[in-house]
Amino acid sequence: MAERLKATREMKKIMQRYYFEAKNARFIGKKVAWITSGGPVEPLIAMNIIPVYPENHGAMIGASKKGGKLSEFAEGLGYSQDVCSYAKNDITSSITKESPIKGGLPKPDMLICSNNICGTVLKWYEIQARKYNVPLFIYDTPFVHTEFTEEARDYVNEQTKEYVKFLEKVTGKKFNYRRMKKVGRLSIEAMRMWKRVLETAEHHPSPMTAFDAFFHLALIVTLRGKKVVVKYYKTLLKELQERSKENVGAVDEEKYRLLWDNLPIWYRMRWLSQKFASHQAALVADTYTQAWCGVIDYIDEEDFLGTMGEAYTRIHLNVGVDQMAETIKGFIQQYKADGIVMHSNMSCKPYSFGQYDIQHLIRETGIPVLMIEADMTDERKFSQSQIETRIDAFMEVIKQRKQHDYTGN
Amino acid sequence: MKENKALRRFREVAAAPYDYLRNLKTVTGKEMIGSTCSYTPEELIIAAGAHPFRIFGESKGLSHADAHLQAYGCSMVRGMLEDGLSGSLDFIDGVVFSHACDSIQRLSDIWRLNVKSLHFDVLLPVKLDTPLAKSYFTKVIGRFKKDLEKSFSIEISESEMKKAIHVMNELRNNLIRLYTLQSQYPGFISGSDISAIVKASMVMEKQEAVDLLTHILDEAGEIKLADMPSNPKRILISGSICSHPDISRIIEGKNAVVVWDDLCSGTRYFEGLVPDDKEPLEAIASRFTSRYVCPAKHLGVEFQMENLKKLITQHKVDAVLFMFLKFCEPFSFDYPDIKKALEKMKIPFLMVEMDRHNGVDEQMRTRIDTMLEIL
Numbered sequence: 001m002a003e004r005l006k007a008t009r010e011m012k013k014i015m016q017r018y019y020f021e022a023k024n025a026r027f028i029g030k031k032v033a034w035i036t037s038g039g040p041v042e043p044l045i046a047m048n049i050i051p052v053y054p055e056n057h058g059a060m061i062g063a064s065k066k067g068g069k070l071s072e073f074a075e076g077l078g079y080s081q082d083v084c085s086y087a088k089n090d091i092t093s094s095i096t097k098e099s100p101i102k103g104g105l106p107k108p109d110m111l112i113c114s115n116n117i118c119g120t121v122l123k124w125y126e127i128q129a130r131k132y133n134v135p136l137f138i139y140d141t142p143f144v145h146t147e148f149t150e151e152a153r154d155y156v157n158e159q160t161k162e163y164v165k166f167l168e169k170v171t172g173k174k175f176n177y178r179r180m181k182k183v184g185r186l187s188i189e190a191m192r193m194w195k196r197v198l199e200t201a202e203h204h205p206s207p208m209t210a211f212d213a214f215f216h217l218a219l220i221v222t223l224r225g226k227k228v229v230v231k232y233y234k235t236l237l238k239e240l241q242e243r244s245k246e247n248v249g250a251v252d253e254e255k256y257r258l259l260w261d262n263l264p265i266w267y268r269m270r271w272l273s274q275k276f277a278s279h280q281a282a283l284v285a286d287t288y289t290q291a292w293c294g295v296i297d298y299i300d301e302e303d304f305l306g307t308m309g310e311a312y313t314r315i316h317l318n319v320g321v322d323q324m325a326e327t328i329k330g331f332i333q334q335y336k337a338d339g340i341v342m343h344s345n346m347s348c349k350p351y352s353f354g355q356y357d358i359q360h361l362i363r364e365t366g367i368p369v370l371m372i373e374a375d376m377t378d379e380r381k382f383s384q385s386q387i388e389t390r391i392d393a394f395m396e397v398i399k400q401r402k403q404h405d406y407t408g409n
Numbered sequence: 410m411k412e413n414k415a416l417r418r419f420r421e422v423a424a425a426p427y428d429y430l431r432n433l434k435t436v437t438g439k440e441m442i443g444s445t446c447s448y449t450p451e452e453l454i455i456a457a458g459a460h461p462f463r464i465f466g467e468s469k470g471l472s473h474a475d476a477h478l479q480a481y482g483c484s485m486v487r488g489m490l491e492d493g494l495s496g497s498l499d500f501i502d503g504v505v506f507s508h509a510c511d512s513i514q515r516l517s518d519i520w521r522l523n524v525k526s527l528h529f530d531v532l533l534p535v536k537l538d539t540p541l542a543k544s545y546f547t548k549v550i551g552r553f554k555k556d557l558e559k560s561f562s563i564e565i566s567e568s569e570m571k572k573a574i575h576v577m578n579e580l581r582n583n584l585i586r587l588y589t590l591q592s593q594y595p596g597f598i599s600g601s602d603i604s605a606i607v608k609a610s611m612v613m614e615k616q617e618a619v620d621l622l623t624h625i626l627d628e629a630g631e632i633k634l635a636d637m638p639s640n641p642k643r644i645l646i647s648g649s650i651c652s653h654p655d656i657s658r659i660i661e662g663k664n665a666v667v668v669w670d671d672l673c674s675g676t677r678y679f680e681g682l683v684p685d686d687k688e689p690l691e692a693i694a695s696r697f698t699s700r701y702v703c704p705a706k707h708l709g710v711e712f713q714m715e716n717l718k719k720l721i722t723q724h725k726v727d728a729v730l731f732m733f734l735k736f737c738e739p740f741s742f743d744y745p746d747i748k749k750a751l752e753k754m755k756i757p758f759l760m761v762e763m764d765r766h767n768g769v770d771e772q773m774r775t776r777i778d779t780m781l782e783i784l
Binding site for chain 1 (some may be wrong): 452477478479481482493506510511512514515516517518519521522530532533534536537539541542545548549552642682704705707710711733735736738739741742743744745748760762
């Protein structure tokens, strides 16, 4: 396997600095906003508010293999076994302070919730609004089954204005429109850089896999709008391009190229990565990390605030199943995929319901699909031996098909 | 209460709602428009000359739905899809998907791709507590009206809307009167009959339901206190759907009565009237943004707790029974904080998770029995 990407060390440093600042926000006179992963973060950056992501924290808890334990604690409080484990991890950690970040997340001064990723965040943020007794702003993004209606456009654009007023009220400061322009440009630039990073995987062999993307995603999620993100992705891009030039693949002797759908299985990243690599298969792209650069075209660089509403409303999880299938078809072409691995994620209904229909809609591509049922952070819901057997069988099919293609039989 | 024709009719319709609808379509020739959630502006469907009804998801098996939805979907959403795919809704002309929870949202996509019928997405806001959201709500209702007009090549007049508002308000008034009587004279009618009446009201021609209910309410004027349970325990049921007759029987078998509910298959269907002095679209929207809201909607962070507390006091409730559908996120996320509020109030409660296709098992029966016995 290729060596670890060198940029990784820098990324860890940036994240450490970010969490250090967030944890000490009150000492440096800054406010902290908890925000959902698909929420409009740029106005916060423009107002010098530190955004903190409970979902990112949930993923960290999952990666440290504590998701099951923290979920179980929440279940003891009365939360159902069947609801989102990110939410349960966060609720538990905000009580017990158990977290990969010492002492857990810093307390919020405000909560910013956008339902463009799910309705679960609404309930989750209501719970935390009651707990911390802080103001909650809901950025309500009507679902785009087939059409982004005129009234939906007006509704989200007007909410952007309400959002600005909300931030002015909470901080007691005038909104900085000049800074917002800069932040907007930087955000778009970061999204473009992230896109280019992901697109390096078009190369055969791919210099990176989805597992790298899951890791490097943290910056575009948490800090887009800041210079450091653009700078970091430039460095990363350079390293990946160098790998491509020298034909160094992330997976040794890459033979098969796969797509991943849905959130990662955080507590089995290494195992899954090695499992696929042992079959000479690289997960070259995924629908999850692509979501942070899939809507650039809807934003006008000159009018970020006036156009971000549409972009935030049309993200991958807020559109119809048929449109999701079209996106996947596009990736199959772009990354020359031989197969798709779908994570049927018990914690994420809006991402998972519809996967069977997506399979049906992409059948014309003739690409085999493997469905793995698990949970993004709750390792109690992962059956390793069963999943291993299914991956082996799936790879067998892929190998046979590829052989068939070469021999023309 | 005494047996009567009206009651028998409600029971009959509730037992075989789709037979009723198939027949109604033959007799009236009206378009049959199904809905999947209590946030459906039925007034507009009526004003368009069509017939609105609720899809219940009552198919026995789930073999068709299983090919489209994972097993961790709630039994209601999977059941509704099964109804659509299996042919048991062979009489429908269209379905309305009002935005509520994540599962119904995806059900809409899956339905659109697999069931041939008119398809209406009503993209309601999630928050209902700002003037902007309320104004957007009205615009969404307006779009639904236009979609209906386009689909049926008609124009829906203001007077038709007002007529529809009137008949729906009459139905709501009658159902509220029925519930209020049950709260005043607990046990004057059985819980399973109340469930049947509400369920049938979601299916029947509204005027027919109004007339039958008026008849029942008139008869109820002669309630004989001697025929009723003495000092029954007063129960409130909260959750999404609960129309299982066994639940009422278990409760009533322990000298307890459900005096009120907070259910999609109960008060959330009929609570609150559409004001008749406002422009119709705005009036319809204003009912939805002020009545009991479903936990998938936002009306402030304390709404569900405060509403439940209010109902407990208002109806002198002795205990609360939470009936949740397994895998239903909006309801289950509120539960731990509601639980804390009830503990503070010293109100006993029990939460049971149900799967609509499995009915009531021994364990569930024992748990409900035990709670009622300790009251």
